[in-house]
Ligand SMILES: CSCCC(=O)C(=O)COP(=O)(O)O
């Protein structure tokens with residue numbers, strides 16, 4: 001069981017690692033863990049800061065209305081998406097990044113509304129997957145600046161989503177029951193997206 005100090009340190013470590021992989025450049029990305037389910041409280045990265053520099057004391061606490069209830073920073077507009085994911089799926093942590101591969105593929109496949117991925121052993125890194133011989137559909141939603149509206153668009157598909165979705169031209173959201181499961185899911189999706197992109201460059205006919 002992690003205490004609050006350890007949870008803060010763990011979340012900062014995960015954010016720093018994700019930034020270090022180049023998946024949260026230029027203040028992109030936001031990251032949360034559920035501090036308590038009732039009343040719902042998220043421990044979250046503050047808005048508008050370099051995510052490679054977030055210290056434990058910089059993390060903010062946010063309520064179910066997306067308001068800061070502890071800490072000095074500002075809440076991200078994208079808190080609405082974190083809340084929607086947690087409230088709909090029961091996730092314990094939500095991680096959002098802007099990698100080159102998630103941004104490119106989210107735009108390329110936006111019209112289809114999903115990206116189908118099949119045949120990779122790394123699919124088994126998603127909770128519940130026991131074989132590579134399966135197709136997993138990663139939902140893609142059009143981006144929007146109204147996060148309340150966007151959360152409403154996303155919500156109906158969350159229960160069946162494979163621990164992630166893409167916002168077109170924007171980035172990837174991934175979640176899990178714990179911070180470490182959410183991190184694994186983010187890493188699995190980033191791997192699968194990079195492989196998919198590189199496979200398309202080897203075999204462009206697959207992209208139509
Ligand atoms: C240049 S980042 C644009 C905003 C965004 O999409 C993001 O993920 C970071 O937003 P935050 O408010 O959490 O800093």
Ligand SMILES: [Zn+2]
Nearest residue numbers: 028029170171
């Ligand atoms: Zn974003």
